[in-house]
Amino acid sequence: MRQALPLQEPDRQPQAARPILACHDLRKVYRMGEVDVHALDGVDFTLRAGELLVLLGVSGSGKSTLLNILGGLDVASSGQVFFEGRDLTAADEDELTQYRRHSVGFVFQFYNLIPSLTARENVALVTDIADDPLEPEEALALVGLGDRLDHFPAQLSGGEQQRVAIARAVAKRPPILLCDEPTGALDFRTGILVLELIERINRELGTATALITHNAPIAEIADRVVTLADGRVLDERIVERRARPSELRW
Amino acid sequence: MTWLPALDRKLLREVTHLKGQIATIALVLASGITCFIALRGTYSSLEWSRETYYDRTRFAEVFARLERAPESTARRIEALPGVALVQTRVAKEVSLPIEGLDRAAYGQVISLPAHGEPATNALHLESGRLPEPGHDEEVVVLGSFARAHGFGPGHRLPVVINGTLRNLRVVGIAQSPEFVYAIRPGALADDPKRYAVLWMDRTVVASAFQLGGAFNDLSLRLQPGASEAGTLAAVDRILSPYGGLGAIGRKNQTSNRILTGELSQLGALAGMVPLVFLGVAAFLINMVLARLITLQRTEIATLKAVGYTNGEIARHYLGLVAVVMVPGALLGVAGGWWLGRIVLRLYEGIFRFPDLVFRLTPGLVMSAVLISTAAAVLGALFAVRSAAKLPPAEAMRPPTPARYRRGLAARLGLGPIAGASGMMVLREVERRPLRTALSSFGIGGAVALIILGHFGVDSLNNYLEAMFRREQRQDLAVAFARPADPRVVTQLASMPGVITAEGIRAVPIRVRHEHRMRDSVLMGLPSQATLRRLVARAGHEVPIPDDGVLVTTALGKILGLAVGDRLEIEVLEGDRRLVRPVVAGFVDESVGLQVYARTGVVSSLEGDLGAVSSALLRVDPSLRTSVEDQLRRSPRVIDVSDVAADVQRLRDMNGAAMDIWTLVSITLAACVIFGVVYNNARIALATRSRELATLRVLGLSRAEISSILIAGLAIEVVLAIPVGLFLGRGWAELFFTRAVDQETFRFQVLIESRTYLLAALVALLAAAASALWVRRSLDRLDLIGVLKTRE
Ligand SMILES: Nc1ncnc2c1ncn2[C@@H]1O[C@H](COP(=O)(O)OP(=O)(O)OP(=O)(O)O)[C@@H](O)[C@H]1O
Ligand SMILES: [Mg+2]
Numbered sequence A: 001m002r003q004a005l006p007l008q009e010p011d012r013q014p015q016a017a018r019p020i021l022a023c024h025d026l027r028k029v030y031r032m033g034e035v036d037v038h039a040l041d042g043v044d045f046t047l048r049a050g051e052l053l054v055l056l057g058v059s060g061s062g063k064s065t066l067l068n069i070l071g072g073l074d075v076a077s078s079g080q081v082f083f084e085g086r087d088l089t090a091a092d093e094d095e096l097t098q099y100r101r102h103s104v105g106f107v108f109q110f111y112n113l114i115p116s117l118t119a120r121e122n123v124a125l126v127t128d129i130a131d132d133p134l135e136p137e138e139a140l141a142l143v144g145l146g147d148r149l150d151h152f153p154a155q156l157s158g159g160e161q162q163r164v165a166i167a168r169a170v171a172k173r174p175p176i177l178l179c180d181e182p183t184g185a186l187d188f189r190t191g192i193l194v195l196e197l198i199e200r201i202n203r204e205l206g207t208a209t210a211l212i213t214h215n216a217p218i219a220e221i222a223d224r225v226v227t228l229a230d231g232r233v234l235d236e237r238i239v240e241r242r243a244r245p246s247e248l249r250w
Numbered sequence B: 001m002t003w004l005p006a007l008d009r010k011l012l013r014e015v016t017h018l019k020g021q022i023a024t025i026a027l028v029l030a031s032g033i034t035c036f037i038a039l040r041g042t043y044s045s046l047e048w049s050r051e052t053y054y055d056r057t058r059f060a061e062v063f064a065r066l067e068r069a070p071e072s073t074a075r076r077i078e079a080l081p082g083v084a085l086v087q088t089r090v091a092k093e094v095s096l097p098i099e100g101l102d103r104a105a106y107g108q109v110i111s112l113p114a115h116g117e118p119a120t121n122a123l124h125l126e127s128g129r130l131p132e133p134g135h136d137e138e139v140v141v142l143g144s145f146a147r148a149h150g151f152g153p154g155h156r157l158p159v160v161i162n163g164t165l166r167n168l169r170v171v172g173i174a175q176s177p178e179f180v181y182a183i184r185p186g187a188l189a190d191d192p193k194r195y196a197v198l199w200m201d202r203t204v205v206a207s208a209f210q211l212g213g214a215f216n217d218l219s220l221r222l223q224p225g226a227s228e229a230g231t232l233a234a235v236d237r238i239l240s241p242y243g244g245l246g247a248i249g250r251k252n253q254t255s256n257r258i259l260t261g262e263l264s265q266l267g268a269l270a271g272m273v274p275l276v277f278l279g280v281a282a283f284l285i286n287m288v289l290a291r292l293i294t295l296q297r298t299e300i301a302t303l304k305a306v307g308y309t310n311g312e313i314a315r316h317y318l319g320l321v322a323v324v325m326v327p328g329a330l331l332g333v334a335g336g337w338w339l340g341r342i343v344l345r346l347y348e349g350i351f352r353f354p355d356l357v358f359r360l361t362p363g364l365v366m367s368a369v370l371i372s373t374a375a376a377v378l379g380a381l382f383a384v385r386s387a388a389k390l391p392p393a394e395a396m397r398p399p400t401p402a403r404y405r406r407g408l409a410a411r412l413g414l415g416p417i418a419g420a421s422g423m424m425v426l427r428e429v430e431r432r433p434l435r436t437a438l439s440s441f442g443i444g445g446a447v448a449l450i451i452l453g454h455f456g457v458d459s460l461n462n463y464l465e466a467m468f469r470r471e472q473r474q475d476l477a478v479a480f481a482r483p484a485d486p487r488v489v490t491q492l493a494s495m496p497g498v499i500t501a502e503g504i505r506a507v508p509i510r511v512r513h514e515h516r517m518r519d520s521v522l523m524g525l526p527s528q529a530t531l532r533r534l535v536a537r538a539g540h541e542v543p544i545p546d547d548g549v550l551v552t553t554a555l556g557k558i559l560g561l562a563v564g565d566r567l568e569i570e571v572l573e574g575d576r577r578l579v580r581p582v583v584a585g586f587v588d589e590s591v592g593l594q595v596y597a598r599t600g601v602v603s604s605l606e607g608d609l610g611a612v613s614s615a616l617l618r619v620d621p622s623l624r625t626s627v628e629d630q631l632r633r634s635p636r637v638i639d640v641s642d643v644a645a646d647v648q649r650l651r652d653m654n655g656a657a658m659d660i661w662t663l664v665s666i667t668l669a670a671c672v673i674f675g676v677v678y679n680n681a682r683i684a685l686a687t688r689s690r691e692l693a694t695l696r697v698l699g700l701s702r703a704e705i706s707s708i709l710i711a712g713l714a715i716e717v718v719l720a721i722p723v724g725l726f727l728g729r730g731w732a733e734l735f736f737t738r739a740v741d742q743e744t745f746r747f748q749v750l751i752e753s754r755t756y757l758l759a760a761l762v763a764l765l766a767a768a769a770s771a772l773w774v775r776r777s778l779d780r781l782d783l784i785g786v787l788k789t790r791e
Helices: A064-071 A093-103 A119-127 A136-142 A156-171 A187-207 A216-221 B006-017 B019-056 B072-078 B143-148 B202-208 B229-244 B255-293 B297-305 B310-346 B361-390 B394-398 B406-410 B415-431 B433-469 B489-496 B554-561 B600-607 B621-633 B643-697 B702-739 B752-777 B782-788
Strands: A018-032 A035-049 A052-058 A078-083 A104-107 A175-180 A209-212 A223-227 A232-238 B064-068 B085-087 B090-096 B105-112 B124-128 B139-143 B156-162 B166-175 B195-201 B215-224 B474-486 B498-513 B516-523 B551-552 B569-570 B583-587 B594-599 B614-621 B637-642
Touching: A018 A064, A018 A209, A035 A064, A035 A078, A035 A209, A035 A232, A052 A064, A052 A187, A052 A216, A064 A175, A093 A104, A104 A156, A104 B583, A104 B702, A119 A136, A119 B415, A136 A156, A156 A187, A175 A187, A187 A216, A209 B498, A223 B297, B006 B019, B006 B310, B019 B255, B019 B310, B019 B361, B019 B621, B019 B643, B064 B072, B064 B229, B072 B085, B072 B614, B090 B215, B090 B637, B105 B202, B124 B752, B139 B143, B166 B195, B166 B297, B195 B551, B202 B474, B202 B498, B215 B229, B215 B433, B255 B297, B255 B310, B255 B361, B255 B643, B255 B702, B297 B310, B310 B361, B394 B551, B406 B415, B415 B433, B415 B643, B415 B702, B433 B583, B433 B637, B433 B643, B433 B702, B433 B752, B474 B489, B489 B498, B489 B643, B498 B554, B498 B600, B516 B554, B516 B600, B551 B554, B554 B583, B594 B600, B614 B621, B621 B637, B637 B643, B643 B702, B643 B752, B643 B782, B702 B752
Parallel strands: A052 A209, A052 A223, A104 A175, A175 A209, B105 B195, B139 B166, B516 B594, B551 B583
Antiparallel strands: A018 A035, A018 A078, A223 A232, B064 B215, B085 B215, B090 B105, B090 B156, B124 B166, B139 B195, B156 B166, B474 B614, B474 B637, B498 B516, B498 B569, B498 B614, B551 B594
């Protein structure tokens, strides 16, 4: 199942690594009739090349909002977002599309596979338009589904579907992987499996990864943990020793 | 809103949510009702006018023309069993040298009884009065002619009656059931300016034509239940010694035959066209409701769980049908009333009835509403039934996820070519073959409608082209008052300005073979004819044999003739001899039931020596008017007709009517196509928004996801176009065989590529309009909102 990848061992000193994605004083306000909901209320945040970062926070603290803005799915009300030093704040629709197309991989709680496409074709959806992608077969082998290429989503379990989604996200070799509760819909064992996969991709491909979870113990697999509360960064800490997902208990 | 039961409030919200779809479906439904009311209403209005008019004026059931018979003959006919009323008349051709007209108008003068109303074919006076006995110069004129020239009672009218120019005084303007469609015998189209019917006192007409105490025209009405065929035969027997030209029934009376033909065309249209709309509306309602019900499985289950009955739930969804029906029906009835009056006005220009109004009867509205409701409910029923059948527990589970198979496209190895997004499109189409087929069929039906609205023009043009470029190539046709010596043709040929002159002998005949019989014309053509040739529909010229006769294919079929058979011909002229020439062959001409032979053969059959009844001329264009003038002044010439002008008029007349049809059919077809594509798009958008949002997240641009959605719709349209073109042709054929008098017209259904192109273009444009709409809503797709929810 494992496959040697033609990649060098990434930089293992996250603090020294250059920032790849950063935001400054990010705010997002939703107008709900009379009241304003401040989903983000001045967030400063950095994701560094090659690191695995976990975003913690209670429900409604603004995690998804932050991730969506960082990934170019949504735009902020104010503040700035930088991708590799480039200001994304002023990017228009087309530039954001290009950004998503080439630079960001997404994994969601609900796998969002295309039901009419096989596993291979779901991945091909991305490799068809990316610049220097993995082969769909290669990407699926990476997530351990090399033998389920021609299965439709309806023929796969939830964990398998999530692995296809991960293969689809990383097949374009994005510098950034954004995961919004990737284990939220999975049982413990399957969740661990998916986390292992993400951790390995981070480690072997050097993809800078931000992962949202409700689940505090999961933070132990990260290089760094950022906690949000009420739309602000409440706490930030560096994990001394990254745990293996298989060591987790919750 | 609290006064409204909760379930109805739910309905109301759904209506607001589905307003676009409801509006388009209502529009399609309205189109169907519009068509139905306009066509059916015009049909029944015309039919009603015809029946009441015929009834009121005692329109005859049997008509006969003859040379001359003493008035006492009529008593013998009156005594025939089954005959109710007999009216004898004197009717003759006249010409009217109207000032300002490039050539004299042709007319018929018909006698009116000296006292009292005619027993048959009474006049409907528009203005003025009938002639008074003893006033020789008083005349009643056909309304269309008077209107074309803008005169009324009191006007002076020059008329050449039996060679004498008389200055008549118009005392009345009238319409007649015999001339609802007033067309000069043998002409292709009506020409109100040049065709007059005059009614004068019997004694005046009789003395002008030396027919005192005699008659040459007879019409009668039958007793209820009497046999028309028997009466026709008996009348023929009695009139035959008096030069009877063969009695005809009402169905062969020129005006009535054309009117009936037009009516049956209209009836066929009224039966066919609304079906398309109603079928499409039923399909759309089914599609939208089925979708809604699948989406609301859990809601349905909840309703059931709290105790709503199946019937209440079914009624709830059928309520949506009512929401579509009410505006659809209102709009449709209004549209039908509007369109019906336009269509009727088209007919008003052609058919003259005393009172022709569009009758929007309650029965018509009721049947329109009933038929469309039936279609709508039928469409809804299949969808609603599945909701009613849903067990509450089952409904609480999410629907089984859509299962896809690799499918034909993948097995054909299209994968690498189509790409992943291409496969999405193809699998979606493959997964719903029935919906794709029905959508394509609906769009195809609309495309076919455009062809049906336009093919008449194409076919007519083709027919006229064939007739006047290939068969009848003369510039002028000269009709003689009575059969003339062949030397007349030589004289005509030597007139300055005449390039070629050819004589034609036309003899009225009755043909029989075995038990079958028809009235026809025997045409004698010169052996080296260049102006009137026999050209088969396929385009090749058919030579006239030296011996025997040629029969048109249509007549041959009717009589069951084969080459070599002996055809029994009764000449309805002169000594009425019976001859039995050999059938030498058939000619597949585009019109009529004629028999052709060499002039010499005709003479020998008929017993006179080569007399000609008309001549065809090719004329130097610069001298044409002077040639025409000269001919008109000759007492032997009864009529000179200009073929090109005839054709042009026929084209114009049909063109105007067809423009309206084309416009109406395009509008309605566009409604249908837009309705189908729009609803498909809406449903695709609703069911697939999650997929499409995912694609956007993966980095596909708006243009790329739009094209995925639109490609699916485009496939349906692209499939529909050939279906529609094919269907349109089939319909046109069906329409033709059902509605057009196959005995007289042998039009070929011809559809020009232009028409196909037009139909395809309309389909593409209407589809593109709905695609644009899709594009707009995709631009508003909420990426995050869609992905946040569980499927
Ligand atoms: N479209 C929206 N309209 C209005 N308010 C919104 C919208 N989306 C998010 N919010 C609000 O913004 C705040 C942050 O939401 P967000 O989804 O980022 O939270 P979260 O941390 O991801 O929560 P969870 O862990 O439950 O996913 C919440 O208070 C939410 O109600
Ligand atoms: Mg969230």
